[in-house]
Amino acid sequence: MVVGMSRRICVALYDELIRLRPEWAGSGDQEGFVKVVMTGSANDDPAWQDHIRSKERNKAIADHFRDPRSPMKLVIVRDMWLTGFDVPSLHTMYLDKPMQGHGLMQAIARVNRVFADKPGGLVVDYLGLANSLKDALGIYATSGGQGTPTLDVEAALDFMAEKLDVVRGILHGFDYSDFMGGTPTERVSLIVNAQEFVLAKRDKAKERFIREVLQLGKAYALAVPHPEALAVREEVVFLQTVRAALSKQDVTSTAQARHDVNAAVQQLVEQAVAPDGVIDVFAAAGLKKPDISILSPKFLEDVQNMPQKNLAVELLDKLLRDEVRARSRRNAVQSRAFSEKLEAAIGRYQSRSIETAQAIEELLDLARQMREAQARGEALNLTEDEIAFYDALEVNDSAVKILGDEQLRDIARDIAETVRRNATIDWHLREQARANLRRMVKRVLRKHGYPPDKQETASRTVIEQAELLAQHAAD
Template sequence: TGTPLLKSQKMDKAFGGYIDKYKINEAVEDGATVRIIYEGRQVQSDVVGDSLDALFEEYFKDKSDDEKREIKKKYGVERAVREAPARIRWVCIDLLKHYREKIQPNGFKAMIVVGSRHAATVFKKTLDDLEAPPSEVIISGTHNDPAYLSQYTDTSHQKQVIKNFTKPLGTDKEKEDPTSFLIVKDMLLTGFDAPIAQVMYIDRSLKDHTLMQAIARVNRTYKGKACGYVVDYYGLSDHLTDALNQFSSEDVEGTYHTLKDEIPRLKAAHTRVAVIFAGVKGTDVDDYVLHLKDEDTRQQFELAFKKFAKQMDVILPDTAAKPFIPDLKLWGKVQNAARNRYRDPGLNISDAGAKVRQLVDEHIISTGVDPKIPPVDLMAANFKETVEQIKSPESRASEIESAIKHHITVNLDEDPEYYKSLSLRLRDIIEKTAGKWDQQLELLLQMVDSMESEHKQAADDLGLSETEFAFYNILVAEVTRHAGEDAISEAVHDEIKATSQDLVGMFDEATQIVDFFSKPDEVKRMKKEIKRAVLDCSFGEKALVNVVQDRFTELAQNKFK
C-alpha cells in the first residue's frame, strides 16, 4: 500500500544506507497518487469532557430515566452520544452537503467509516431517510446477529457490491454502478483499491498504521481526480499528528494537506496565467485571443489555465475561491474563443471538474455564445458574414488565416501537393503584410475566393478529373525534385499526365475488390503496375520508383475508400 516504515522498523543501521527512497510527496509529484486534503468538521460541539453529559441529555431527552440508565450501561456515555440518531443525522446532513457540492458533480464516490456495526445501520437508515444517493453497508457478521445487522452481512452480496463499487458512477448496469457510499467499520480500510473513491468521511477512532492505511484509500489516481478528501467528524487531528510522529518526517512529508494549504497553490496557479496576459489591458476577449496567436504562447496558456481550473475545482464551492471566479470566467471564455479562432482542440478544460466547467460554460452562454458550436467553416456560406462581425482588421485577418490553415490541414491528404502550395502562398502573404492588417485582410479574402475554384480550373485546363489531378501533382513534384530543375519539358508533362490517368484507371478497377488495401498481395500487385508505368517513361529511374509507389498508394487510400 506504500505505507512508510515506523521509526522502529528502519533497517538502515543494520544493513547500511537505502539504495533508493520513494516518499509520499514524490509519488504525488510524479502523478502516482493524488494529494489528500484533510477537513475537520465540528459536530455541534466536541464529544469530550464536560460536554458529554449535556449532549447525552440533549440527544436522549425523550427517554425515561430507566431507559437512559440502560443506554449508559450498554454503550457508555461517549458511544451513546456518538451513535445517537440525532447526532448521526447532523453528520449525514453535513456530509451530504459536502458530497453533493464537492464530490458528486465530478462523478466520484465516498466511503463512510463508523465506530460500530450498529452505527453503520443507523447511518444507512438516516441516509435513506434523507433521500441520499444509494449507499451500501459492508460489515462482518456473527452467528447470533439480530436481523437488523444480519441483513448486511451476506458475503456473496458484499463481494458483488465491492466489485461494482469500483465502476464509474451511473445507472448503466453493464458499465456503471449507482452506489455513491460504502458504509464500513473495519472492512475495506486496508488493501481495498477503488480509485473512483475520492472522499472518506470518518466518524470513529483510527490510530497509527490503521489510520495511515485508511486515508490512503482515497489517494489513488483516476481521470479528473485532482485530490482525495478525508473529512473528519471524530476529531482525529491529534491521532493523525501522533501517527505521523511515529514515522520519519522526511518519509511522511506531504501525507495530507488542509484547505488552507490549497489557497497558496491556487494563487500561484492564478499568477501563472496572469503573467501570460501581462501586456493585455481590459476585458475585451478579442485582445486576449490575439495575444494567443503564437502557438508557443497558446500552449503555455493551455497548460497554465488547466492547472488553475483544476485547483479551482479542488477549492470550490468554498468562499476562498470567490475572488478568483471572475478571472476563471474571463479566461474560460478566452480559451473557448481561442479554440475556435485557431481551430485548436487542445484548448479545453475537459480535465477540470464539473463545477468549473459549469461555471465557465454558463458564463460563455450568458454572453450569447454557445461553447458547443464549432467555428464556422471556411467554405460555409456565412463565413464572410461571421468575419465581418469581428472588431479589428488584425483579428479578422487572424480568423481568416486560421480558417485557411485548418482547411489546408483537413484537405491535405486529398491533394498533398496542391494544398502544400496553398500553405506556402499563405505564409508568403502573412510575412509580406505583417502589421498591414487591411492589406493582409484583402489578400486573404482574395485567396479564400479563389482557392477551390483554382483547383478545379487547373484540373479542367489539363483535361483531368480532380482525382487524376492530385496524382498528376505528386508525379510532377517528384520528377521535378529528382531532376533537380525548376521546370520540365512539355513532352515530360504529357507523359506525366498520361501516366497519372492510366494509374488512376488501374486503381479504380483494382479497388473494386472488397478491402483491397488490407490485402497485401493485391497492394503488391498494384505497386508493380506503378513501377512498370514509371520505368516506361523517359524520366523513369529506379530512384524515383519507391517514393512514387508509396505516395500513390497513400493517396489512393484516401481517394478510393
C-alpha cells in the same frame, strides 16, 4: 467519488442527481455521467436493481471508469472501490460516511495519485472527520505512500497570489471587472475580446497566458475554501474560461468535438445559457453560425469582418490546419503544398513581417485556393481519388506539356482503379505488397507513354499517393 453511509442513501443521491441533471443518466454500463457501484442481490429493493451488477459487469464498469476519455466522471459507492482500486485521474472524494484509521487512509489514497496536470487530491468532508483524517494522514505518511497529503493551504495561497499577479500583468490594460455583473451576451463578448487582447501581443503571450492560468487553477483548487481564495473565485472563473477558449484552438478535432459544427470553429460555436433562452457565441464574435462549408465564400467573408482581427487569424489558422490534415489522408500533393503555404504565412505573421490585416488576406486567399482545388475534380470529371493522382502527375510540368491534359486524366483513372483493385487489408504491414504496388504503378506509367526520363521522379510522388489510397481502401 462520493462515499455514502448506506446503499439507500447512495441510490437516493443518484435519483436526486438525475432529477437535477437528466442528461447524466445512461441506460447501459458504458453510458451516462454517473453510476452507483454497490453490492446486492435479487432480494433487495426493486428500485435498487439497476445498480446491482454481476462481478464481471462491475469489473467492466471499473475499467470504463479508469479511462479518462470515458463519459463516466462520477461514481457513488458505499464500500466498493475504497481499497485497492486505482484510478490515477480521480481527483475528488466526497466523504459522507464515518471512517477512521486504516480504512480512511486507504480511501483517501484513491485520490492521491499523480496524473497529467492534476494538482492533487481533494477530500471533501461532510461529517467532521478532520481529526480522523489527520490520524489517517499520519498513517499514510509513515507507511511509505507517495505524495504529500496536507491540510495546510498557506503555501497554495501564496502560489495562487503569485500566479494571479502574473496573469493580471499579461492582461494589463484590459478591463474585465464587470464579467460577473454582465448579461450572458456581455460575458461571452468579454471572453472573445480577452482572447483578442492576448493574441494581439503575439511574442508567445498566448502560450504564457495558458501556462500561467493553468498553474493558477491548480493553486486555487488546493486553496479553497479559504476566504482569500473564494474572494477571487469569479476572476479565476473568467481567466480559466479565456484559457479554455484559447487552448481549444490547438486541439486536434475528434468525433466528440463535432457534435454541432466542425471542431475548427468549436470555440466560437459553444453556447451560453441565458434566462431568456440561448445566446450564441458566434453572434458575440460578430459571426453568423455557418450552415454550409466552413470554407464557403460567405463564411470567409464573415471571418474577414470580425472586429477581433488577431482572433480571426487564429481561427483561420485552425480552420486551414484542419483542412490540410483532412487532405493529407487523401491527397499528398495538395496537403504538402497547402501546408507549406500555411506555415509560411503564419511564420510571417508571428515574426511581424506582415500586419494582422495582411495575414488575414493571405489566409483567406489560401482558403479560396483550397476551395478551388476541391472543385477541380468536377471540372476535370475526376473522382476525389483520381484528382489526387492527377495532381501527383501534374507536379512534373514537362510531362504535362508532352502528354497533354486528356492523357494525364486517363493515367490518373487507370492508376486509381489499379490501386483500388489490388489493395490488401495488410498492405502496409507487408513489404512484398508494397513492392507489388510500386511495380503496378510503374507499369501503368509505361503503358501510357509517360516519358521514361521523367518516370522515376513521377513514380515516387505517384507511389506515395497510391499508398495513401491503398491505406484508405484497406481501412
